[in-house]
Amino acid sequence: MNKNSILFINYYFPPVKAVGSIGNYKIAKGFLENNWNVYIISTAGCGLNKDYSCYSEIRADKKCYNIDGKYILKIFNVLKSKLFKASNIYSKKEKNDIKHKESILNSHLSILYEGNLFYIIQAIYYSIFYIKKYNIEYIFTSYSPLADHILGLILKEIFPNLKWIAHFRDLRITNDNKSKVDLKIERTILKKANVVTGVSKGILDELNNIFPTNKYFILRNCIDKIYIDTQEKTKNDKFKIIYTGKLYAGKRNFNVLLKAINKLPSDIKKNIQLIYAGGDSELFKNLLIRNKIDMPSINIVTYNNLTWKSSIELQSNADLLLLLTWSYKGNKGILTGKLFEYLMHEKPILGIVNGEKDKELEEIWNKGNLGLLVYNKNEYVDLIVDFIIKLYLLKNRESWKYKTNYINNFYCSNMVGKFIKNALF
Structure with a gap:
C-alpha cells in the first residue's frame, strides 16, 4: 500500500458552512503540502448552509447525499418536548435529572439528523472503492458528527491493516451527557483507532480519562x-x-x-x-x-x-x-x-x-x-x-x-x- 495516500471522510468539509469544515479543510491541505495524495469523501450538504468563499484548492472527490436533517430534527424536538416537559411541579433535583436525560438523548439520536444513516451507507461504499482503487493506507475521520467515527470503526473491521486517525475537534462526552452507552462507544473508538488526535491538550486529557493510552497526539487547527x-x-x-x-x-x-x-x-x-x-x-x-x-x-x-x-x-x-x-x-x-x-x-x-x-x-x-x-x-x-x-x-x-x-x-x-x-x- 502507498503510505503517502490518505482518505478524509468528513461530513463537515467546504462548502458546508461550519467551523468544523474549515478545520478539516486546513488539515487536509497540510497533508497536501507535505506531498501526500489526499482523497476526500464528504456530504452533498442537503439542507445545510453553503459557503464557497474558502472553497478553492481542495474539493471533495465524492459527495454523499444526505437526508435533510432539519425535518428529522423538528420531529425529534417535538417528541423531546413532550417527554421532558419541565413544569413547576418538579423539584430542582428532578429538573436536573430531566436535563441530564435530555442531554444523553441528544447525543444518542444526533446521528439521525447529523451524518445520518443514508450518508453512512454511501460513505462506506465510496470509501471501500477509493481504498481499493488507490491503495490507501490511512483514513482520517473527525468528530463531530459521530457518524464519521462510526465509519472509521466499520472500515477498520473491513480493512484491519488500515491505519485510522480519529480526530476530535470537540469533546463528545462531557459531565452533562455521560452514559454507559456513550462511554462504551467512545472507548471502542479510542481502542480501535491507530492514532487519536485532538485540537488541544485539554481534550486529549479528557479522552485519556476515558481510555488511557499512549497514542494521543495534538493536531490543532492551523493557520492557512x-x-x-x-x-x-x-x-x-x-x-x-x-x-x-x-x-x-x-x-x-x-x-x-x-x-x-x-x-x-x-x-x-x-x-x-x-x-x-x-x-x-x-x-x-x-x-x-x-x-x-x-x-x-x-x-x-x-x-x-x-x-x-x-x-x-x-x-x-x-x-x-x-x-x-x-x-x-x-x-x-x-x-x-x-x-x-x-x-x-x-x-x-x-x-x-x-x-x-x-x-x-x-x-x-x-x-x-x-x-x-x-x-x-x-x-x-x-x-x-x-x-x-x-x-x-x-x-x-x-x-x-x-x-x-x-x-x-x-x-x-x-x-x-x-x-x-x-x-x-
Missing part, C-alpha cells in the same frame, strides 16, 4: 498562510473591537469587557466601535443592555451570516480582536478554530475565558505574545481597561508583533508535517 496579507486594510477612525463567532447560549461571555468599556475615559470611550458578526446578535445586544452599556455613547455594529471570506476581511480591519471560550471541569480544551483565523492578521487579541483556569491557553498567549488573556471575573476589569488604553494610544496600531518562531509552529504545513513525523512514521 495563503490568506495572509491578501486583504485590503482600511484606515480606522474608530478603535475597532471585533468578535466573529457564536455565543453558544451564553457559554461564551464577555461581561468583563463590557464593564471595562464602561470604565474607559470618556474621550476614548466615544471612539470605541464594538463589532459583532455571528448568529447571536440578539443575545449580544441583550448582554449590552444587561451591563448598562450606553449604546449612543459608543458605536455598535452587528452583522449576520457573513461568508468566511467576509469574516476574514472584517477581522483584518480590527484594532483589537476578541476571542471568547470556556473552561469547566470535564469540558476543558475548548481551543476554538477562531483563534487560528485571528493569528493570520498579527493583531492583538483579547481572550476571555468563561470558567476555570486554562493553562494551555495561557501558555499560547504568553509564548506567542498574542495580547491579553483574562477570565470573565471582575478582578480582571482594570487589566482590560489598561490594555485598551495602551493600544488606543499607540501611534502605529499595526505595530503589534507576535513571536514569529513560536507562531510558525501553527502553520498548516508545519503542524501537519510535525504530526506526520511524530505519529505516523
Whole structure:
C-alpha cells in the first residue's frame, strides 16, 4: 500500500458552512503540502448552509447525499418536548435529572439528523472503492458528527491493516451527557483507532480519562498562510473591537469587557466601535443592555451570516480582536478554530475565558505574545481597561508583533508535517 495516500471522510468539509469544515479543510491541505495524495469523501450538504468563499484548492472527490436533517430534527424536538416537559411541579433535583436525560438523548439520536444513516451507507461504499482503487493506507475521520467515527470503526473491521486517525475537534462526552452507552462507544473508538488526535491538550486529557493510552497526539487547527496579507486594510477612525463567532447560549461571555468599556475615559470611550458578526446578535445586544452599556455613547455594529471570506476581511480591519471560550471541569480544551483565523492578521487579541483556569491557553498567549488573556471575573476589569488604553494610544496600531518562531509552529504545513513525523512514521 502507498503510505503517502490518505482518505478524509468528513461530513463537515467546504462548502458546508461550519467551523468544523474549515478545520478539516486546513488539515487536509497540510497533508497536501507535505506531498501526500489526499482523497476526500464528504456530504452533498442537503439542507445545510453553503459557503464557497474558502472553497478553492481542495474539493471533495465524492459527495454523499444526505437526508435533510432539519425535518428529522423538528420531529425529534417535538417528541423531546413532550417527554421532558419541565413544569413547576418538579423539584430542582428532578429538573436536573430531566436535563441530564435530555442531554444523553441528544447525543444518542444526533446521528439521525447529523451524518445520518443514508450518508453512512454511501460513505462506506465510496470509501471501500477509493481504498481499493488507490491503495490507501490511512483514513482520517473527525468528530463531530459521530457518524464519521462510526465509519472509521466499520472500515477498520473491513480493512484491519488500515491505519485510522480519529480526530476530535470537540469533546463528545462531557459531565452533562455521560452514559454507559456513550462511554462504551467512545472507548471502542479510542481502542480501535491507530492514532487519536485532538485540537488541544485539554481534550486529549479528557479522552485519556476515558481510555488511557499512549497514542494521543495534538493536531490543532492551523493557520492557512495563503490568506495572509491578501486583504485590503482600511484606515480606522474608530478603535475597532471585533468578535466573529457564536455565543453558544451564553457559554461564551464577555461581561468583563463590557464593564471595562464602561470604565474607559470618556474621550476614548466615544471612539470605541464594538463589532459583532455571528448568529447571536440578539443575545449580544441583550448582554449590552444587561451591563448598562450606553449604546449612543459608543458605536455598535452587528452583522449576520457573513461568508468566511467576509469574516476574514472584517477581522483584518480590527484594532483589537476578541476571542471568547470556556473552561469547566470535564469540558476543558475548548481551543476554538477562531483563534487560528485571528493569528493570520498579527493583531492583538483579547481572550476571555468563561470558567476555570486554562493553562494551555495561557501558555499560547504568553509564548506567542498574542495580547491579553483574562477570565470573565471582575478582578480582571482594570487589566482590560489598561490594555485598551495602551493600544488606543499607540501611534502605529499595526505595530503589534507576535513571536514569529513560536507562531510558525501553527502553520498548516508545519503542524501537519510535525504530526506526520511524530505519529505516523
